[in-house]
Each structure stands twice: as C-alpha cells, then as structure tokens.
Amino acid sequence: MLITHDTRCALDTVVDLVNTAPEDATAPDGLQDVAQLADFVRNHEISDVGVLSEFDLSAVRKIRGRFTSVFAAPNPRAAAGVINDLVAAAGTTPRLTDHDGYDWHVHYFAPGASVADHLAADCGMALAFFVVAGEQERLRRCEAPDCRRAFVDLSRNRSRRYCDSRTCGNRLHVAAYRARRKEAAG
Numbered sequence: 227m228l229i230t231h232d233t234r235c236a237l238d239t240v241v242d243l244v245n246t247a248p249e250d251a252t253a254p255d256g257l258q259d260v261a262q263l264a265d266f267v268r269n270h271e272i273s274d275v276g277v278l279s280e281f282d283l284s285a286v287r288k289i290r291g292r293f294t295s296v297f298a299a300p301n302p303r304a305a306a307g308v309i310n311d312l313v314a315a316a317g318t319t320p321r322l323t324d325h326d327g328y329d330w331h332v333h334y335f336a337p338g339a340s341v342a343d344h345l346a347a348d349c350g351m352a353l354a355f356f357v358v359a360g361e362q363e364r365l366r367r368c369e370a371p372d373c374r375r376a377f378v379d380l381s382r383n384r385s386r387r388y389c390d391s392r393t394c395g396n397r398l399h400v401a402a403y404r405a406r407r408k409e410a411a412g
Contacts, residue, residue, distance in 0.1 A: 236352035285342035370394035
C-alpha cells in the first residue's frame, strides 16, 4: 500500500490524538486544557489554525472519541460509517496546496476551518484510504495487557502487535523469557 507523506502525517496525528484519551476514569486526559491542545497542534505542525479556545478543545475531544471508535470498529462497514460522518460533518473541501516548504499535496479541509474540522477531514480521509484499500485491520490497539494505545500497523506482513516494540513488546518478551526460565528451573 502506497502511503503519501501527507497521509502518513495525518495517520500519525490521528494515532496521537486517539492516544491522548484517558484509558480509564483514573488516567489523566492528554488534552486537559487549551494549552495542551495548542501544544498538540504545534507538535503535529497542523497548519492554518487560528487562536484556539475552549470550544475548540471540546470539539477536538468529541472527534477524538469518534476516531477512537474507528480503531474499535468490528468491520470495514462500521469504520466507513464513522469516517463518512466525520468527513461529512467537517464540510470536506479537497484542495491542492504547497505550503511551508512541502511539495504539492491535498488538504481536505476548507480554508479557515476549525482545528476539529481540520482533523476530522484530513485524518478521516487518511483512515478512509485504509478502509478503501481493504486494510482496516491495520488500525490496531496494543496487545500488551497493561496498554491499549492505538497504532497503525505498517509492517509488510501485518504482524505488528505492540504500539512500541522497545517498550511494550520488549517488556512482554522479557516477562515470557523469565517465565520460561523459571519453569525450566522447576
């Protein structure tokens, strides 16, 4: 599957957005206030965003929940329904642009769109490409028992199981190794 630079950036953004949601009632929200939303926008180089407000924060949290449901969708039809709703509500307006030193690429949001509409349109379209390509199963959650972070499996053979092989994957492999050693020692 060919993934363009802007699609990859949108995928990284939607994964990071989904992963800001608290995993349970005791975990902190990764988007607690407008300042954290501004940091998210800056860190992901989201262009054409004006002054952010509490309204923007609330709207982004709402679409974050919708994106979360795409990662949990049991089948492509369910994922497509959520994505279609997100993209339609954002008032998608595809247009070519070459801003900030990037070559020509497509933005799916209208000029002056809110940050929530911007995310819904661009990230929604990036996820749509996966559904269209029959690759929805690549939108996954970490299989580590103590982690449910979202990720996109871009491995050739669709075998990635953990959000990060150096943390979750390595930790589980070490635990399994120690359990085998303990069992062998008897």
